[in-house]
Amino acid sequence: MQDFQKKPMLSSHLWVIYLLSVILLGFVWYFQWILGLVLTLILAASLYYSIQTESKLQQETENYIATLSHRVKRVGEEALLEMPIGIILYNEDYKIEWANPYMNRFTKDDTLVGYSLNMLSDDLTSKIKENDDEIWLELDGYHFQITIKKEERLLYLSDRTKQSQIQTRYNNEKTVIAIIFLDNYEEITQNMDDTLKSQLNSKVTSVLNNWSNDYDIYLKRTSQDRFLAVLTKETLDQLEKAKFDILDEVRGLNAEQNIPITLSIGAGLGDSLLPDLGEMAQSSLDLALGRGGDQVVIKDDLGKVRFYGGRTNPMEKRTRVRARVISHALKDLVQGSDNVIIMGHKAPDMDSFGAAIGILNIVKANNVEGYIVFDQDDVDTGVYRLVEEIKEEQELWEHFVEPDESEALITSRSLVVVVDTHKPSMVANERLLNKTEYKVVIDHHRRGEEFIDHPTLVYMEPYASSTAELVTELLEYQPNSLKLKMLEATALLAGIIVDTKSFTLRTGSRTFDAASYLRSKGADTVLVQRFMKEDLDIYIKRSKLIERAEIYRDTIAISKGVSDEVYGGVLIAQAADTLLTMSGINASFVISERDDGRIGVSARSLGDVNVQVIMEKMNGGGHLTNAATQIEDTTIEDTEALLKDILEEYFTGGETE
Numbered sequence: 001m002q003d004f005q006k007k008p009m010l011s012s013h014l015w016v017i018y019l020l021s022v023i024l025l026g027f028v029w030y031f032q033w034i035l036g037l038v039l040t041l042i043l044a045a046s047l048y049y050s051i052q053t054e055s056k057l058q059q060e061t062e063n064y065i066a067t068l069s070h071r072v073k074r075v076g077e078e079a080l081l082e083m084p085i086g087i088i089l090y091n092e093d094y095k096i097e098w099a100n101p102y103m104n105r106f107t108k109d110d111t112l113v114g115y116s117l118n119m120l121s122d123d124l125t126s127k128i129k130e131n132d133d134e135i136w137l138e139l140d141g142y143h144f145q146i147t148i149k150k151e152e153r154l155l156y157l158s159d160r161t162k163q164s165q166i167q168t169r170y171n172n173e174k175t176v177i178a179i180i181f182l183d184n185y186e187e188i189t190q191n192m193d194d195t196l197k198s199q200l201n202s203k204v205t206s207v208l209n210n211w212s213n214d215y216d217i218y219l220k221r222t223s224q225d226r227f228l229a230v231l232t233k234e235t236l237d238q239l240e241k242a243k244f245d246i247l248d249e250v251r252g253l254n255a256e257q258n259i260p261i262t263l264s265i266g267a268g269l270g271d272s273l274l275p276d277l278g279e280m281a282q283s284s285l286d287l288a289l290g291r292g293g294d295q296v297v298i299k300d301d302l303g304k305v306r307f308y309g310g311r312t313n314p315m316e317k318r319t320r321v322r323a324r325v326i327s328h329a330l331k332d333l334v335q336g337s338d339n340v341i342i343m344g345h346k347a348p349d350m351d352s353f354g355a356a357i358g359i360l361n362i363v364k365a366n367n368v369e370g371y372i373v374f375d376q377d378d379v380d381t382g383v384y385r386l387v388e389e390i391k392e393e394q395e396l397w398e399h400f401v402e403p404d405e406s407e408a409l410i411t412s413r414s415l416v417v418v419v420d421t422h423k424p425s426m427v428a429n430e431r432l433l434n435k436t437e438y439k440v441v442i443d444h445h446r447r448g449e450e451f452i453d454h455p456t457l458v459y460m461e462p463y464a465s466s467t468a469e470l471v472t473e474l475l476e477y478q479p480n481s482l483k484l485k486m487l488e489a490t491a492l493l494a495g496i497i498v499d500t501k502s503f504t505l506r507t508g509s510r511t512f513d514a515a516s517y518l519r520s521k522g523a524d525t526v527l528v529q530r531f532m533k534e535d536l537d538i539y540i541k542r543s544k545l546i547e548r549a550e551i552y553r554d555t556i557a558i559s560k561g562v563s564d565e566v567y568g569g570v571l572i573a574q575a576a577d578t579l580l581t582m583s584g585i586n587a588s589f590v591i592s593e594r595d596d597g598r599i600g601v602s603a604r605s606l607g608d609v610n611v612q613v614i615m616e617k618m619n620g621g622g623h624l625t626n627a628a629t630q631i632e633d634t635t636i637e638d639t640e641a642l643l644k645d646i647l648e649e650y651f652t653g654g655e656t657e
Helices: 004-007 012-031 035-080 100-105 123-127 160-171 187-190 194-214 233-241 246-251 254-258 274-290 322-333 350-365 383-392 430-434 469-475 486-499 509-520 525-532 537-547 568-581 611-616 636-652
Strands: 085-090 095-098 134-139 142-149 153-161 175-182 218-223 227-230 263-269 294-299 304-310 340-343 371-374 415-419 438-443 457-460 549-554 556-560 587-593 599-606 627-631
Touching: 012 035, 035 587, 085 100, 100 134, 100 153, 123 134, 134 187, 153 509, 160 233, 160 294, 175 233, 175 274, 187 194, 194 218, 194 254, 227 233, 233 263, 246 254, 246 263, 254 486, 263 274, 274 294, 274 322, 304 430, 322 350, 322 438, 322 457, 322 469, 350 371, 350 383, 350 469, 350 486, 383 486, 415 430, 469 486, 486 509, 486 525, 537 568, 556 568, 556 636, 568 587, 568 599, 587 636, 599 636, 611 627
Parallel strands: 263 294, 340 371, 340 415, 415 438, 438 457, 556 587
Antiparallel strands: 085 095, 085 153, 134 142, 142 153, 175 227, 175 263, 218 227, 294 304, 549 556, 587 599, 599 627
16 A cells, blocks of 8 residues: 555546547547557657656655655754753652753753752742743843743743843833922021022032932032932932932031031932923922921832931921911911811810811901811810810800711812821811812821822921911911900910920920910910829829830830720820930830720830831821821731831831831
8 A cells, every 4th residue: 555655646637638638539549540549659658758757746745845854853852952942841749850951051960850940949839839821030140931831740941131131221221300409498598698608509519419420310400409310210229228328418517517408309200201200209309398308208100109318307497488478378268268177187186176276266367157177075185174165165166066067067169277187097077178179288297198189278397396386377477356265375375385295395486486475365374284184093004004114225115005905095195205204215115005996106206216207117107206106907016026127127227218
């Protein structure tokens, strides 16, 4: 059969032609045998030639196929053994059964056979067990894309090193726009003569130019107190690694030339267009200034924010120009509204409550109806005593409404004024913020990432002792048609006294000016002391909490409450304040369970430790010297462990983000 198949065979259409020719030839033989003989000879010769041609063509085809098959087989062997692609077969125990020669370069032995896959990477086996068809692996400086064939227990390793290098270079060369601002330039230079001002400009410019040259940054001064910087992502990474030491260098001018100047930087990065990067840089700078300055804020196009610096207290502004401008702007907003809804944070303290009462006085002075959102079931002892006094004055108490009742009062043209907080999650009734476009934020805390959307007016001054101090200054520029009553002035003064710990912390000259103004309006300091009195059992409970304190890193006091025992927010704050008065203590942290089931942490410092950034890492916030947080679904012990980890990072990493 095989021999028969190897015989040359004519194609079917030729056989048809020859068959027809034979039939015609038969007719010719019948009529003209001589002509038939001639044609028969011609037909035989043609048949012989066709058979020979067909045989030769078939032989050439067979030779070509044999040669091609050999080449394909050889190429396959070379591809398997010599192509720059790794191929690995492994068994059920994830040990290598066979690997092509390309993979032998990654072992000191002659072969990888017999070794576990984890020899190539510690987590390679665990990744293969997952459902991914492709994974990435770095091996001896090479980057591989691994294609996994689980059924065949086969791995293909494709070298993607150049692709990875291009991607890295692309990421490193992304444009970053930064805005540099001299925080207190205007305050420092307003009383300087031209010579001193010129020397200051020269010194600051020299420091920044040297810094920009060291890091290959394009720097351009756009105004007396503002610079524009253009740099790459790679340079930004270097600056972050150095914790933006330019902040320390500029701050060091204070020691050298007695110039108390600091620097703030806002940076924007990502894949966005340049105008968008510029907007992110400005937004970052606003956030840095809202947190008190002397720090760096970096924001990317995914909304992530990183902080560096912020280790000094903001400088008090001597001029009241901004207070007057804000006061007049607030008056215009109040007069143009249907009514004004005022609210502080949940569980209001003296500062929040007093500031709200001060804003209510501004509203009434402009002949507009105002209301304070207040939950009577969410107060501490001091505020409760103040509330009891206010209830005695029906004319003032009628302006207080419950959170649920406030929603019926608000209109699209109502003005919502938020005091002593800027975080929507902390206000007395967050739903009110979405019911009007007109919102005002007045706060003295350092600004955090969470902020009320699209406020109409913002008055945030981290240098201020309290929000009550800011509101008192606003009152001074309002119409005199309505005088501040004694109880209202006392509430504002109580807010200042509580937040300054009786004028011992975060107190500036304007704090005493505000207190003096309130005293002139009849504020009663004796009544303030009565509000601040505490029960004996609370004092004993706080003392026991202080007794449980332990010293960490020589200068830090950490106290934990007893498990399953509830402590109020004010009590743990007071305990933290008391611990800070102890000799050798620079910072204090008190951890306890709250009545809402969360774990509360109250943090205090004398300024050497930035408790704000520490609490922000625990989803809290506050001031450089006064901060707190509340954590859900955790325990006191886990919270203490987390706090200590953050403190270790803070002290071992220098400037903490």
